[in-house]
Amino acid sequence: MLAYLARRLLVMIPTLVAISAIVFFIIQLPPGDYLSTMVEELLAQGEKPDGDRIRMLREQFGLDRTPIEQYLHWAGGLLVGDLGWSFEYNLPVSQVVGERLVMSFLLAFAATLFTYIVAFPIGIYSAVRQYSVGDYALTFVGFIGLATPSFLIALVVMHFSNVWFGAPVGGLYDPAYAEQPLSWAKFVSVLGHIWIPIVVIGLSSTAEMIRQLRANLLDELQRPYVVTGRAKGLTEGRLLFRYPLRMALNPFIADIGSILPKLISGSAIVGVVLSLPTNGPMLLRALQSHDMYLAGSFLMIEAVLVVVGMLISDIALALLDPRIRLGAGSEK
Amino acid sequence: MSQPIPHYVDPRPFDPQAGERLSPELERYYMSSQWRMMWLKLRRHRLAVISGAILAALYAMILIAEILAPYDPNTRHTEFIYAPPQDVRLFHEGRFVGPHVLGWEKSLDMDTLKRVYTPDPAKVEKLRFLCSGDTYRFWGLIEGSFHLVCPAEGGQFFWLGTDRLGRDMLSRMISGARISLTIGVVGVAISFVLGIALGGLAGYYGGWVDATITRAIEIIRSFPKLPLFMALSAALPIWLPPIWVYFGITMIVGLIDWTGLARAVRSKLLALREEDFCTAAVLMGANPRRIIGRHLLPSFMSHLVAVATLNIPEMILAETALSFLGLGLRPPVTSWGVLLTEAQNINAVALYPWLLLPIVPVVVTVLAFNFLGDGLRDAADPYK
Amino acid sequence: MTRSRLATAILLAALALASAGPASAQGVTDSPSLAAEVAAGRLPAVAERLPRAPLVHAPGGDFEPGRHGGELRLIMGRSQDVRMMAVYGYARLVGYDTRFQLQPDILEAVENEDDRVFTLRLRPGHRWSDGHPFTSADFRYWWEDVVGNRQIAPSGPPQTLLADGQPPRVTFPDAHTVRFAWDRPNPYFLPALAAPSPLYIYRPAHYLKQVHQKYADKAKLEDRVKAERMRNWAQLHNRLDNMYRNDNPDLPTLEPWVLQTKPPAERFVFVRNPYFHRIDADGRQLPYIDRVTMAVADAKLIPLKVNAGEADLQARGLAFNNYTFLRQAAKQGAFDVRLWDTAKGAQLALYPNLNAEDPVWRTLNRDPRFRRALSLAINRREINQVVYFGLALEGHNTVLPNSVLHDPALRAARFDLAEANRLLDEIGLKRVSRRGLRQLPDGRPLEITVETAGEDTEQTDVLQLIHDSWLEAGVKLFIKPSQREYFRNRVFAGKSVMTIWSGIENGLLTPGTNPEEFVPVSQQHLHWPKWGQHVETGGRSGEPIDDPAARELMRLNEAWRNAGGEFERFAAWKRILEIHAEQVFTIGLVANVRQPVVVSTRLRNVPQTGIYNWDPGAFFGIYRPDSFWFAEARRTAAAQP
Numbered sequence A: 001m002l003a004y005l006a007r008r009l010l011v012m013i014p015t016l017v018a019i020s021a022i023v024f025f026i027i028q029l030p031p032g033d034y035l036s037t038m039v040e041e042l043l044a045q046g047e048k049p050d051g052d053r054i055r056m057l058r059e060q061f062g063l064d065r066t067p068i069e070q071y072l073h074w075a076g077g078l079l080v081g082d083l084g085w086s087f088e089y090n091l092p093v094s095q096v097v098g099e100r101l102v103m104s105f106l107l108a109f110a111a112t113l114f115t116y117i118v119a120f121p122i123g124i125y126s127a128v129r130q131y132s133v134g135d136y137a138l139t140f141v142g143f144i145g146l147a148t149p150s151f152l153i154a155l156v157v158m159h160f161s162n163v164w165f166g167a168p169v170g171g172l173y174d175p176a177y178a179e180q181p182l183s184w185a186k187f188v189s190v191l192g193h194i195w196i197p198i199v200v201i202g203l204s205s206t207a208e209m210i211r212q213l214r215a216n217l218l219d220e221l222q223r224p225y226v227v228t229g230r231a232k233g234l235t236e237g238r239l240l241f242r243y244p245l246r247m248a249l250n251p252f253i254a255d256i257g258s259i260l261p262k263l264i265s266g267s268a269i270v271g272v273v274l275s276l277p278t279n280g281p282m283l284l285r286a287l288q289s290h291d292m293y294l295a296g297s298f299l300m301i302e303a304v305l306v307v308v309g310m311l312i313s314d315i316a317l318a319l320l321d322p323r324i325r326l327g328a329g330s331e332k
Numbered sequence B: 001m002s003q004p005i006p007h008y009v010d011p012r013p014f015d016p017q018a019g020e021r022l023s024p025e026l027e028r029y030y031m032s033s034q035w036r037m038m039w040l041k042l043r044r045h046r047l048a049v050i051s052g053a054i055l056a057a058l059y060a061m062i063l064i065a066e067i068l069a070p071y072d073p074n075t076r077h078t079e080f081i082y083a084p085p086q087d088v089r090l091f092h093e094g095r096f097v098g099p100h101v102l103g104w105e106k107s108l109d110m111d112t113l114k115r116v117y118t119p120d121p122a123k124v125e126k127l128r129f130l131c132s133g134d135t136y137r138f139w140g141l142i143e144g145s146f147h148l149v150c151p152a153e154g155g156q157f158f159w160l161g162t163d164r165l166g167r168d169m170l171s172r173m174i175s176g177a178r179i180s181l182t183i184g185v186v187g188v189a190i191s192f193v194l195g196i197a198l199g200g201l202a203g204y205y206g207g208w209v210d211a212t213i214t215r216a217i218e219i220i221r222s223f224p225k226l227p228l229f230m231a232l233s234a235a236l237p238i239w240l241p242p243i244w245v246y247f248g249i250t251m252i253v254g255l256i257d258w259t260g261l262a263r264a265v266r267s268k269l270l271a272l273r274e275e276d277f278c279t280a281a282v283l284m285g286a287n288p289r290r291i292i293g294r295h296l297l298p299s300f301m302s303h304l305v306a307v308a309t310l311n312i313p314e315m316i317l318a319e320t321a322l323s324f325l326g327l328g329l330r331p332p333v334t335s336w337g338v339l340l341t342e343a344q345n346i347n348a349v350a351l352y353p354w355l356l357l358p359i360v361p362v363v364v365t366v367l368a369f370n371f372l373g374d375g376l377r378d379a380a381d382p383y384k
Numbered sequence C: 001m002t003r004s005r006l007a008t009a010i011l012l013a014a015l016a017l018a019s020a021g022p023a024s025a026q027g028v029t030d031s032p033s034l035a036a037e038v039a040a041g042r043l044p045a046v047a048e049r050l051p052r053a054p055l056v057h058a059p060g061g062d063f064e065p066g067r068h069g070g071e072l073r074l075i076m077g078r079s080q081d082v083r084m085m086a087v088y089g090y091a092r093l094v095g096y097d098t099r100f101q102l103q104p105d106i107l108e109a110v111e112n113e114d115d116r117v118f119t120l121r122l123r124p125g126h127r128w129s130d131g132h133p134f135t136s137a138d139f140r141y142w143w144e145d146v147v148g149n150r151q152i153a154p155s156g157p158p159q160t161l162l163a164d165g166q167p168p169r170v171t172f173p174d175a176h177t178v179r180f181a182w183d184r185p186n187p188y189f190l191p192a193l194a195a196p197s198p199l200y201i202y203r204p205a206h207y208l209k210q211v212h213q214k215y216a217d218k219a220k221l222e223d224r225v226k227a228e229r230m231r232n233w234a235q236l237h238n239r240l241d242n243m244y245r246n247d248n249p250d251l252p253t254l255e256p257w258v259l260q261t262k263p264p265a266e267r268f269v270f271v272r273n274p275y276f277h278r279i280d281a282d283g284r285q286l287p288y289i290d291r292v293t294m295a296v297a298d299a300k301l302i303p304l305k306v307n308a309g310e311a312d313l314q315a316r317g318l319a320f321n322n323y324t325f326l327r328q329a330a331k332q333g334a335f336d337v338r339l340w341d342t343a344k345g346a347q348l349a350l351y352p353n354l355n356a357e358d359p360v361w362r363t364l365n366r367d368p369r370f371r372r373a374l375s376l377a378i379n380r381r382e383i384n385q386v387v388y389f390g391l392a393l394e395g396h397n398t399v400l401p402n403s404v405l406h407d408p409a410l411r412a413a414r415f416d417l418a419e420a421n422r423l424l425d426e427i428g429l430k431r432v433s434r435r436g437l438r439q440l441p442d443g444r445p446l447e448i449t450v451e452t453a454g455e456d457t458e459q460t461d462v463l464q465l466i467h468d469s470w471l472e473a474g475v476k477l478f479i480k481p482s483q484r485e486y487f488r489n490r491v492f493a494g495k496s497v498m499t500i501w502s503g504i505e506n507g508l509l510t511p512g513t514n515p516e517e518f519v520p521v522s523q524q525h526l527h528w529p530k531w532g533q534h535v536e537t538g539g540r541s542g543e544p545i546d547d548p549a550a551r552e553l554m555r556l557n558e559a560w561r562n563a564g565g566e567f568e569r570f571a572a573w574k575r576i577l578e579i580h581a582e583q584v585f586t587i588g589l590v591a592n593v594r595q596p597v598v599v600s601t602r603l604r605n606v607p608q609t610g611i612y613n614w615d616p617g618a619f620f621g622i623y624r625p626d627s628f629w630f631a632e633a634r635r636t637a638a639a640q641p
Helices: A002-028 A034-044 A051-060 A067-079 A093-128 A133-147 A150-165 A184-221 A224-231 A236-242 A244-265 A268-274 A279-288 A292-320 B024-031 B034-043 B046-063 B169-205 B207-222 B225-235 B242-272 B276-283 B288-324 B336-342 B346-350 B359-380 C002-019 C021-025 C032-039 C079-089 C136-147 C189-194 C205-211 C218-227 C233-240 C299-307 C320-330 C359-366 C368-376 C380-388 C417-427 C458-472 C484-492 C529-536 C548-561 C566-583
Strands: B089-092 B095-109 B114-126 B128-138 B142-150 C055-057 C071-076 C094-096 C102-104 C109-113 C117-121 C169-174 C177-181 C257-259 C267-272 C278-280 C291-296 C335-342 C349-352 C447-452 C476-481 C498-501 C595-600
Touching: A002 A067, A002 A292, A002 B207, A002 B225, A034 A051, A034 C484, A051 C233, A067 A292, A093 A133, A093 A184, A093 A279, A093 A292, A133 A184, A133 B288, A133 B359, A150 A184, A150 A268, A150 B288, A150 B346, A150 C299, A184 A244, A184 A268, A224 A236, A236 A244, A244 A292, A268 A279, A268 C299, A279 A292, A279 B225, A292 B207, B034 B046, B034 B359, B046 B169, B046 B359, B169 B207, B169 B242, B169 B288, B169 B336, B169 B359, B207 B242, B225 B242, B225 B288, B242 B288, B276 B288, B288 B336, B288 B359, B336 B359, B346 C299, B346 C320, C071 C079, C071 C299, C079 C257, C079 C267, C079 C291, C094 C189, C102 C189, C136 C169, C136 C177, C136 C205, C205 C233, C218 C233, C299 C320, C320 C335, C320 C595, C349 C368, C359 C368, C368 C417, C368 C566, C380 C458, C447 C458, C447 C484, C458 C476, C458 C498, C484 C529, C548 C566
Parallel strands: C055 C278, C071 C291, C447 C476, C447 C498
Antiparallel strands: B089 B095, B095 B114, B128 B142, C094 C102, C109 C117, C117 C177, C169 C177, C257 C267, C267 C291, C335 C595, C349 C498
């Protein structure tokens, strides 16, 4: 196990180096840089940018250097834990990112929980009563979330919940709590706001979950041990929950690693529409405005989370499922 | 005590192979090709069949989009801006008149700056069928003016309402289908080719080829898709002709999506190349290309088709998401994504809800592809 | 002229002061919100916080003196929009009033000798928001230690401070006087001080000296540079010194409200500046409103949030087409939607690229008959009706009717296809068939690709309308959507033939307005980028101007700059505008597309109609948001328009 872990961790190093180079290359692909975006935006707003100041900023931000130099500067910083400088916020990236991580985590966690709560009963029912009317109806409802562009759902839900229930528009808490630390009152405010994004984000991943759970469970239900169990007179409920469901759940528990990257870019578009103080919209914005160190560092953090998440998933699976032996059979 | 059991002997001659002989149906079933088996199994999957039929209808529709649309999608009716949908009625004042609509009475509300439309019972406008209306170039080639349905002479027929320039929403949705429905298929085709080629190489050769390709896949999968889409499409010179932008975007969608297929192909191949039939082919001197192409791929092609079908809706949704971000397609090109982006404002939601209607074909298409894909996947599984 | 005008203004201010005399001496009223601070001795009494001669804000008209208190809620699309408080606050050395005349504001008076020597007189006793005195030392610090420091300002004094390339001689006769003197006239100086994004010629010296190499303790400064992870002290200085960007809560200011929140944040809070220099006629220290909060939300969400009553004063993020939606919600009575005028010369204009790379197109675009014909073939009435509900003002991209320079002939734009066709025939662009497209001289069809970088659909909608009427003249229009960066770079390189973008920013011209938007002096001008670049770079790049009319414009620009008085400036302007009307360098479509302004029904002193403009105007700035106040009761305004 330890040797396996060590090998996995070693392999991560070249992967991450390659990713950092590609990340940097990709965010440089679109034409222009942060300052040209800034100038364009000022012009579009009717403001006149000050040429001298732009030149000065370009030097100050190091945008006049070659991309290779910029990359080495950034990657070198990453090695010592310096995420670089955000042009747009005029702050170190670590300060910009840190603020929003709590809310991103809260939202990702809540949305995942919502998905599980909705998808589990539907998935189990659909598998047990395969091809029944209920199966079709529930699957259909679950799929609506997958099939509708989330940006539109978000807007519609937000507008009508405001009109009908007077729900607040956008955000994750009342603006008055924006600059306050987390408190009970703020938490209550968050509860009042968070259900819209949870429903919107949760719905889009529910269908996938229902489908997987149903397929996994159907596979298990055909196994001989189920027949044996039934022959031995186990009740249907006991029969279902005791073994097949546990087996069918393994892939999901193993999938826990994939929640990690969601912290960064999860449901970014919904985040934009609902104006959530999470990392996703910030990443989109950074990409759009060429705030390259912010965007780059975001993507790097995310890549690390993906790689770590995969590792966690593998370990979780091994712990859960005694049939899997890590490190064995990987030649094939 | 016991009665002797009456002895019965079948008078017909004994056939020792009767147990193995099949009824003609069963024989057809067992002897049928893999594709046919798949079809037979799919047929039992009712939802999948219905979905398939809907999709077939949709794709047939885009072939003759110009004829189906009552108007040219770009014809502006500046007298009818933001006109709500008109109901098609059969009876007027208790009398049967055939399919018709009531003309709009329009007034301007200068307080809220809104155009107000009320149906005018005096204007009974009978629809015309198989008629001559707006002229168009069929697929950009043949001139024509033949439509399935047209408004009455001098009347209007806005079944799904009009947009901010008075363009018919129905015609725009039909016209947008052409791009939206093909973008996924083309994108999947690209990722299919890439996935099979690279996954095949990795799976068959193993060794350093495998290591390189797997690492590449892992790296690509480590990226969040959305930023990748964004950066690549932002790098796409948007001043290209719209049609090239369209191809560029399908390319990007395909380029990012191939990894899933490649992984599937690779793992299947890794397992299959150890099978006896493969060893036999190698011993008979077949070259790798022939082995992959003739022996290995066909054995799990059906599975791949199912996977690909499930990928198409993702691409259709990706197009709408890209349009939302201001990347991807933009007006005057019409696609469902473009239409939805235009509806992505509070005016549409609160005042002109019919602008949100393009969501219906998107949902229908995505659902249909998903159910068909599910059905195909079940059908492709040889163990069920 | 300028001098006498300012003198009158000073006189008026003095009169207003005299009438409010007792108020300024003893009877000034403080905001109740500061009472506790004053009682505890943490803050001096209000009379000691005000300059000896505060500015008395008594504009007359509908102005109602108000009361202290309340919180003004605004919504912005970005966290960088925190700078908008420096725009709305609009405390400037000199600023525009609502008739767009320059008036002293922070300054007690300005003396202007022929635009060459400017004597700025500060208000004795004026203090920064942290209570430190505001004196000529703050100007000296800026001139000697900021502009004069190679590390902070490598390129030396800003362009607007150079008259014929020469920097001014800046002297500081006493603690409350600063003098700028040039040999040649510099008519750009005062407008630059009054701009929404102004030229700040002073700095809070006492604060910034802590991080200036010349004044700060070396070791301490170095530690601080390291702690803040800056490259050097100059970078640290620049980072803290952002009077316009307004993102440093520690930076003392002279604006009515002071930033309290340290970025990044989702909501910014501003509190009243206890040392603000304006009072009302009854002696209440302004601003009336104690707190301003600025919530940051996605720009697309702003109409929705406004509709939910989350803003008290909002124009940013709202567009003309949001009016219907907001008006319906306004009927519930929480807010009122007003339509303000805008000051753009044209909401949208077509820019034929006179520096196009393609020789055939270049020649054609440079033919005034061609530009005139294209303009004649546009049905502006239809555009107005379809897109702007008939409320916009049709016409060329030029001066607006409210300006003293206006003449109906300058804006008049007809829709006359027969004349358009005649002109195109005259140029020799023959039609292949009677109804078909015309041909370029080299045989290509006359297909114009108009490039747009608009982020909403307005531009493409308008272009599609133009497409139809141009077709009648045998001209085909193609729309090419583009991203902003591409868009501009293609224009600069001459790769695009024609573009669409908003018209000139300021159509409310006065003789004193800088004619920069009408003469080829900037690469940003989409119709003559290479000429502008040539002028901008002093001939190092771009192309020399080789069009007689454009050269004439440059001569008039010189004449304007060196003019002896307002009369000469007026004459230069008149001629510039005539040339534009004649030449149709840009094809304007419609102007004065109204700006919806949402105002809480409790908020007073926001004018019923106003002009929403960047420069001059500073959006709400010239209407003095510090004089807005909250009443107890709601008041619903009459329906409009």
